[in-house]
Amino acid sequence: ERGETPTESIMELVTAEAITLKVPEASPPAVLVKNLYLSCDPYGRFIMSRPEEGIKITSAPPNSPVRGYGVAKVVDSTHPDFKAGDYLWGITFWEEYSLITPTEFNFKINHTDVPLSYYAGLLGMPGLTAYVGFHEISSPKKGELVFVSAASGAVGQLVGQFAKLMGCYVVGSAGSDEKVNLLKNKLGFDNAFNYKKESDLGAALKRYFPEGIDIYFDNVGGAMLDAVLCNMRLGGRVTVCGMISQYNLKALEGVHNLLSIIGNCVRVQGFTVGQYLHLYRDFEEKVVNYVKEGKITYLEDVAEGLEAAPAAFVGLFEGKNIGKKLVVVARE
Ligand code: NDP
Numbered sequence: 001e002r003g004e005t006p007t008e009s010i011m012e013l014v015t016a017e018a019i020t021l022k023v024p025e026a027s028p029p030a031v032l033v034k035n036l037y038l039s040c041d042p043y044g045r046f047i048m049s050r051p052e053e054g055i056k057i058t059s060a061p062p063n064s065p066v067r068g069y070g071v072a073k074v075v076d077s078t079h080p081d082f083k084a085g086d087y088l089w090g091i092t093f094w095e096e097y098s099l100i101t102p103t104e105f106n107f108k109i110n111h112t113d114v115p116l117s118y119y120a121g122l123l124g125m126p127g128l129t130a131y132v133g134f135h136e137i138s139s140p141k142k143g144e145l146v147f148v149s150a151a152s153g154a155v156g157q158l159v160g161q162f163a164k165l166m167g168c169y170v171v172g173s174a175g176s177d178e179k180v181n182l183l184k185n186k187l188g189f190d191n192a193f194n195y196k197k198e199s200d201l202g203a204a205l206k207r208y209f210p211e212g213i214d215i216y217f218d219n220v221g222g223a224m225l226d227a228v229l230c231n232m233r234l235g236g237r238v239t240v241c242g243m244i245s246q247y248n249l250k251a252l253e254g255v256h257n258l259l260s261i262i263g264n265c266v267r268v269q270g271f272t273v274g275q276y277l278h279l280y281r282d283f284e285e286k287v288v289n290y291v292k293e294g295k296i297t298y299l300e301d302v303a304e305g306l307e308a309a310p311a312a313f314v315g316l317f318e319g320k321n322i323g324k325k326l327v328v329v330a331r332e
Helices: 116-120 125-137 156-165 177-185 201-208 222-229 273-292 306-318
Strands: 031-039 067-077 087-093 097-100 106-108 145-148 169-174 191-194 213-218 232-240 267-270 300-304 324-328
Touching: 031 087, 031 116, 067 097, 067 116, 087 097, 087 116, 116 324, 125 156, 125 213, 125 232, 125 273, 145 156, 156 169, 156 213, 169 177, 177 191, 191 201, 201 222, 213 222, 222 232, 300 306, 306 324
Parallel strands: 145 169, 145 213, 169 191, 213 232, 232 267, 300 324
Antiparallel strands: 031 067, 031 097, 031 324, 067 087, 087 106
């Protein structure tokens, strides 16, 4: 329900009847896959809740398998784009085996010489989100001053690294000293701070951005967005990727400084990654090369086994994940 925080008890592990590992003959073109890595994503909260106005995410019916992104191996296929033995990423279900009717959200994996799990994060939906949100929405220029919230997470850690590759100055916020340390010492951010230790977010931002912020990549919304709005430079851009601080509230809160958007001539733009799937193959090639050249580091936080999935998912809303949260169902 709106206003509720997801708990582990909204999911249950069930043992299904034995299935034949074949696409049923009467089925439309489909693939039967063995799920390997499942991605825990904050938007899953909306899949597991009643439909809400303004949220363009289709809820799953009660008692159905959780739907989400993942990496899987094709066991049998009647679909022309996939054959047995292929790996794919995209929409699947939180099950050991799933029957999938491929959509534009399912891609064959072209590179198996990088870790397959990357296709649930870096080379999958969160990676494309970071890439599109930064390069297509934020209009970045070399030397600009960039601030990223939830900066050590699946999307944020990449936004910061894409911005560094463009020659920007980048500061991230995160919810623990361990995450801040990783941002500064492993992920190449110029600076980072623990927002939970700041009594005045506006003052913290002024410390790191005395001249103001050119680009704010917002993953959290709420009080952080409010503080940022008063610290934007003239002509700055706020890219609204997510507002995780608001997802479990009954009504949105925390944003009062909207008038400063006018005075600072700020462009505020939201986006959904689903509108940019046509860029996926270009993105994949570019980022696979970054990985091979050692230009990108990707932090993963892996939970073992389907039984660990509910806690892994719920933990996103408590900041328990350090990097991209994944569940391993099987390694091959
Ligand atoms: P993360 O891997 O960053 O995990 C979520 C993180 O959010 C937590 O680790 C925690 O980090 C932070 N967080 C949780 N609750 C709060 C809170 N109340 N206030 C502030 N921070 C909080 O998730 P993703 O990288 O997968 O997603 C980041 C954002 O991007 C989300 O808002 C998500 O919905 C959005 N998104 C949007 C897409 C789009 O198409 N527009 C696509 C994919 C994601 P910390 O310890 O730092 O607080």
